[in-house]
Amino acid sequence: MQNNAVGKSFGRVNLLGEHLDYNGGFVMPLQLKLGVETKITENKQSNKITIRSNDYDDIFETNRLESKNHHWSDFALGSCKYIRDKYQIDIKDINIDISSDLPIGIGLSSSAAMNVSILKSLTKYFKIEMSKIELANAAFDVENKFVGVGGGIMDQYASVFGESNKALYLNTLNNEYEKIPLFNSSTFLIIDTGIKRILEKSDFNKKKALCISAAKKLKIDFLTNISDINIIDSKLLNKNEYKVTKHVVTENIRAKNGKDALISNNYKYFGELMSQSHNSLAKDFEVSINELDTIVRLCNEYGAYGAKLTGAGFGGAVVTLIKNDKVEEFKKNIVKRYNKAKFI
Numbered sequence: 001m002q003n004n005a006v007g008k009s010f011g012r013v014n015l016l017g018e019h020l021d022y023n024g025g026f027v028m029p030l031q032l033k034l035g036v037e038t039k040i041t042e043n044k045q046s047n048k049i050t051i052r053s054n055d056y057d058d059i060f061e062t063n064r065l066e067s068k069n070h071h072w073s074d075f076a077l078g079s080c081k082y083i084r085d086k087y088q089i090d091i092k093d094i095n096i097d098i099s100s101d102l103p104i105g106i107g108l109s110s111s112a113a114m115n116v117s118i119l120k121s122l123t124k125y126f127k128i129e130m131s132k133i134e135l136a137n138a139a140f141d142v143e144n145k146f147v148g149v150g151g152g153i154m155d156q157y158a159s160v161f162g163e164s165n166k167a168l169y170l171n172t173l174n175n176e177y178e179k180i181p182l183f184n185s186s187t188f189l190i191i192d193t194g195i196k197r198i199l200e201k202s203d204f205n206k207k208k209a210l211c212i213s214a215a216k217k218l219k220i221d222f223l224t225n226i227s228d229i230n231i232i233d234s235k236l237l238n239k240n241e242y243k244v245t246k247h248v249v250t251e252n253i254r255a256k257n258g259k260d261a262l263i264s265n266n267y268k269y270f271g272e273l274m275s276q277s278h279n280s281l282a283k284d285f286e287v288s289i290n291e292l293d294t295i296v297r298l299c300n301e302y303g304a305y306g307a308k309l310t311g312a313g314f315g316g317a318v319v320t321l322i323k324n325d326k327v328e329e330f331k332k333n334i335v336k337r338y339n340k341a342k343f344i
């Protein structure tokens, strides 16, 4: 054991394929340069784990890892519990210091980035060999089983396997992925609406439950098993189940087409797919809010190839695709019309 260790991990923006990772579909996250760094230092004979974060004022101290506290520190507790249970290590006498330059609660996967950075620092501190796949799965486990938000594997994979200049085209059915270079002549920009959301308190789990019940009624494992929304018997589903099914099926097709558009440098079509995705997330999946819709509309008004909400929705940020030489003017125009808008 060494007496200090650092783990660093990054956030992501999802370009296409929203709410597909728990439906066995394709997603396309891009790793960001903003992230979370966790430092573990020895705190001899304290008999405790002490957790601090530059994002929060309170300090959390505990010598128990059994249950979550509905507190930001739950990701750290869950990670410690994972390591303790799997590797039979008595975790105590440490400080966990988390520092982040990744905005939280705006759909850029700050939770997974924090989780992965904590796990990386713990494995270094306790000299545990953990493969990248296990790291991603461990972070997924902590988020789903300990913290209790039922997302898919996209954020953890983006954090562990992603790159900031290549989209990670991930098949969440088998977790195989390809890395695809971005467009040369246009850029993805992220715009924060200023409206934060907390996944645990949102309707995220309800949306997931609707997808599961729809798949069950259609007698399939995942909604992405359907390749054409017109072939299903809509009478088998209630209205809300039908709407989420429509989003998932059409979004999966958009993600696949988006991959081809990226490979063939068809930025115009990629932008159209982004806008169609937003429309579907707003009208069918119903996870948008007015502020996200407004920014998407403004992006399109000021010459973007397309724009969509990114991540779960319910608040947070928009991702847009814009020609490189229009970026500066575009930014000025958006902020002029929506003064809370913040470019990340």
Ligand code: GLA
Pocket: 014, 017, 018, 019, 020, 021, 022, 107, 109, 151, 152, 153, 154, 155, 311, 312, 313
């Ligand atoms: C959240 C979840 C992800 C994914 C997105 C929506 O960010 O953590 O797993 O489901 O929402 O695409």
